[in-house]
Amino acid sequence: MWQGSFEDATLVPQQALLAAARTALLPGSIVLGHGNHPTVTHLFGQLQELITQRRLDPVTVDELLGTSRC
Numbered sequence: 001m002w003q004g005s006f007e008d009a010t011l012v013p014q015q016a017l018l019a020a021a022r023t024a025l026l027p028g029s030i031v032l033g034h035g036n037h038p039t040v041t042h043l044f045g046q047l048q049e050l051i052t053q054r055r056l057d058p059v060t061v062d063e064l065l066g067t068s069r070c
Helices: 014-024 038-042 044-053 061-065
Strands: none
Touching (some): 014 038, 038 044
């Protein structure tokens, strides 16, 4: 269901994750990223900067689908 990934299901180098993010973070794309490895947590600032530069508006899956898990 997603069009792109940070390719971080396993521990990857920071530059590899940033390259995948630059490719995947596009308008209208559903991007899969894992928050369970130190690499992505150390790159939050750079990922946010990329999102801001591209004027993207991140949403949750529930927001995208108009659903609620509550």
